[in-house]
Amino acid sequence: MSDATEDPAYRLFEARFAALRRSRRTETLLAATVLGLLVLVSVVSTEFYPSRIAVGVPKIGEYFVKLLSVVPARGADPVPVVALSHLFGGVKEPQSLAYWFYRVGTYAKLLWQTIQMAVLATVMGFTGAFILSFPAARNLVRNRAILWFTRRLLEVMRSIPQVVLAFILVWPFGIGPLAGILAIGIHSTGALGKLFSEVNENADMRPIEGMRAAGGNWLESVRFGMVPQVLPGFLSYALLRFEINVRSSTIIGFVGAGGIGQEFKRVIGFNIYEEVSAIAILILLIVMLIDLASERIRARVIGNLLAR
Amino acid sequence: MSEAIRLADITEADIGRARTRLPRAFGAPWQERAVHAALAVAVVGWLGYLHWLFDFGKILSGLDRLWVIVGLMVDWSHFASWDHVEILKSMLETVAMAFLGTLLSSVVALPLGFLGARNVIPSGVFRFFTRRVFDVFRGLDQLIWALVFVRAMGLGPIAGILAIFVSDTGVLAKLYAEAIENAEKGQVEGIRSTGAGQLMTLRLGVLPQVLPVMLSQALYQLESNSREATILGLVGAGGIGLRLSERIQINAWDQVAYIIVLILITVAAIDFASRCIRTGLITGR
Numbered sequence: 001m002s003d004a005t006e007d008p009a010y011r012l013f014e015a016r017f018a019a020l021r022r023s024r025r026t027e028t029l030l031a032a033t034v035l036g037l038l039v040l041v042s043v044v045s046t047e048f049y050p051s052r053i054a055v056g057v058p059k060i061g062e063y064f065v066k067l068l069s070v071v072p073a074r075g076a077d078p079v080p081v082v083a084l085s086h087l088f089g090g091v092k093e094p095q096s097l098a099y100w101f102y103r104v105g106t107y108a109k110l111l112w113q114t115i116q117m118a119v120l121a122t123v124m125g126f127t128g129a130f131i132l133s134f135p136a137a138r139n140l141v142r143n144r145a146i147l148w149f150t151r152r153l154l155e156v157m158r159s160i161p162q163v164v165l166a167f168i169l170v171w172p173f174g175i176g177p178l179a180g181i182l183a184i185g186i187h188s189t190g191a192l193g194k195l196f197s198e199v200n201e202n203a204d205m206r207p208i209e210g211m212r213a214a215g216g217n218w219l220e221s222v223r224f225g226m227v228p229q230v231l232p233g234f235l236s237y238a239l240l241r242f243e244i245n246v247r248s249s250t251i252i253g254f255v256g257a258g259g260i261g262q263e264f265k266r267v268i269g270f271n272i273y274e275e276v277s278a279i280a281i282l283i284l285l286i287v288m289l290i291d292l293a294s295e296r297i298r299a300r301v302i303g304n305l306l307a308r
Numbered sequence: 309m310s311e312a313i314r315l316a317d318i319t320e321a322d323i324g325r326a327r328t329r330l331p332r333a334f335g336a337p338w339q340e341r342a343v344h345a346a347l348a349v350a351v352v353g354w355l356g357y358l359h360w361l362f363d364f365g366k367i368l369s370g371l372d373r374l375w376v377i378v379g380l381m382v383d384w385s386h387f388a389s390w391d392h393v394e395i396l397k398s399m400l401e402t403v404a405m406a407f408l409g410t411l412l413s414s415v416v417a418l419p420l421g422f423l424g425a426r427n428v429i430p431s432g433v434f435r436f437f438t439r440r441v442f443d444v445f446r447g448l449d450q451l452i453w454a455l456v457f458v459r460a461m462g463l464g465p466i467a468g469i470l471a472i473f474v475s476d477t478g479v480l481a482k483l484y485a486e487a488i489e490n491a492e493k494g495q496v497e498g499i500r501s502t503g504a505g506q507l508m509t510l511r512l513g514v515l516p517q518v519l520p521v522m523l524s525q526a527l528y529q530l531e532s533n534s535r536e537a538t539i540l541g542l543v544g545a546g547g548i549g550l551r552l553s554e555r556i557q558i559n560a561w562d563q564v565a566y567i568i569v570l571i572l573i574t575v576a577a578i579d580f581a582s583r584c585i586r587t588g589l590i591t592g593r
Contacts, residue, residue: 039411042404045397046465046546056461060470063460113361120358159572163451163539164549167556168564172373177362251451254543264452268459276456284447 067277070094081274101278107260111286113177114259117252118245121181125188125245126238129154132189133196134222139205154197158190162248166257177258184248188241192234199233200226232301239298246290250283380561390563395551399570402547403578405465406534409472414526417477421484421522422510427496428488439485445478450536454545465546472533472540480522480529487521488514520589527582534578538571 005011043049069078072094081100089096101107135141136150166183173179203226211221253261260283267275327334336344358364422428424438454471461467491514499513541549548567555563 038407041400042408045401045404046408046469048404048408048466048469052466056466057470059461060457063456067456116358116361120362159575160568161535161539161571163542164552164568164571167542167553168377169374171377171556171559172370173366174370176366178364178366181362182367247449251449254451254455265455268455271459280448280452280456283452284444287447288443 066273067280068274070100070274081277100274103275103278106263107279107282110260110263111282114249114253114261115246115286115290117177117181117184117249117259118242121184121188121245121249122238122242124181124185125192125241126234128185128189129192129196130234132193133200134226136193136197137200139201139203140208140218140222140226150193151197154190154193156190157186158194160187162187163252163255166252167255170256175256175258180249180252180257180259183257184245184252187248188245192237192241195237196230196234199230199237203229235301236298239294239301243291243294247287250287377561380559381565382562384562384566386562387566390566395548395563395567395570398541398548398551399574401465402537402541402549403534403574405468405540405547406472406530406537406578409469409537410476410526410530410533412469412473413476413480414522414529416473417480417484418522420477420481421488424481424485425488427491427493428510428514439482442478442481442485445474446482447478448475450475450533451539451543454540455543458544463544463546463550468537468540468545468547471545472537476529476533480526483525484518484522487518487525491517524586524589527586531575531579531582535575538575 066078068081070081071078079095081095082097083095086093086095086099087097089098091098091102093099132150132154135146136154138147141147162183165186166180169179169182173182207229208221208225211225216224249259249261250264251261253259253263254265256262260279264276264279264283267279331337420438420442424435424442426435429435429438450471453474454468457467457470495517496509496513499509504512537547537549538552539549541547541551542553544550548571552564552567555561555567
């Protein structure tokens, strides 16, 4: 037994093991210190103190209770917004679904508008990105200046937060969905343009060379050599973008740029509690529904296009 | 190989034969063209409907006002008189909000991720339920959570941190659960074969495999959250967005442009730092 521990190889192993552990420990300690300092600075600068959290968090609970309760009559105590016994009662009967969602017609109109905003913004983004993605592709353009300019343009378009953009655009174009569509459309152009140009760069160059050899100019070689092979990829990205844009168009109204968000901001400002929860539930449903539908469509459209 | 064909030798009859043999090479059949035409008409009609819905004419009439704003944005001659301390402090606050929100959610999402993973909790009903809870947290945008929290507990960065925390917990818990489900079975079985209990198996068999993945996902979220945190202030949840919205409301367009540039620089810096750490994680320091 004692022979083994006196073996020089064993001792070497032990020494190296100890050294490794020590260096690992200092590393961990260093990382923990840095993390701790960052947390400290963050907590101080946001005043995220336990005492304030302890005051604030119960208020959230109270607020959610309010959101999910309803005052059945003037001066009465609030009761839960739905109850099984009244679930399918009429519009006049508190605690029924119909009472909770009594403005569902208005919401439906606004949700439809919101989705149309998302569709139009996606079409706008697709068109813009389609045009800009070819001059931004390294394998299609040799001119450094054009490449640099289109790439920076796309970068600026996608890095400005779209809500900020919408807030600014509300000034020239007025309160309403137009500013929101433009903001989301500009952002989509930037985001899709980058992805599209990457698709272009990964495309097979032989069809392009074939078009060139047959005497086609740049535009023709891109139209007949490049577009057919990259279009399925473009469409797939555009559908993904549409899902994101539906989400964005539900919130873009917070700054007055139209859609269901504008109504949400209004009812939350006037403390119409049961309407706040009703709209939130509808937004959640519509976002999930669009995600599901778009997933199905994506699988089918891309399958069809690739099968050709 | 067939013998060479010369262009001059091709007759109308040859073309006709080719047309019957390979009709698609000469263009789409009329059915397909009709479908395309119908689609084009539908798109035009839909655009007309959208014009009725949204009135695109306002774009043209708003353009001159837009140019005025852009003109004001690029004029930075009053740079020295701006309240730089306030702006930079808010910028720091924004980053701090994103950092705290992401940190909290990445810690809380860890146990939730285990609860949502198939190889940890085999019960389908339970997993379905936890996954739907994550979906609710994720499905509502951060800005909606922020607006609700601001109404509930008042203006300030704490509402913003909690908004980031709630929506991010939904995202990370889902990603963590997927990472845990993709963990390699061999190591888990190895640990179990030594007689380890369920908890020890997770700690020694699963966690070492998934921790780097989780850390890199949390860093991705930090990047995305620092973008989001810049706008949370627009609904009163603290940070640079609050300053931005004040300046938009008083039409101080030069400072608006300045703050946007600051946001872009900060976001780029955080992306860079996070990318450095992530490559460090992948290559093993």
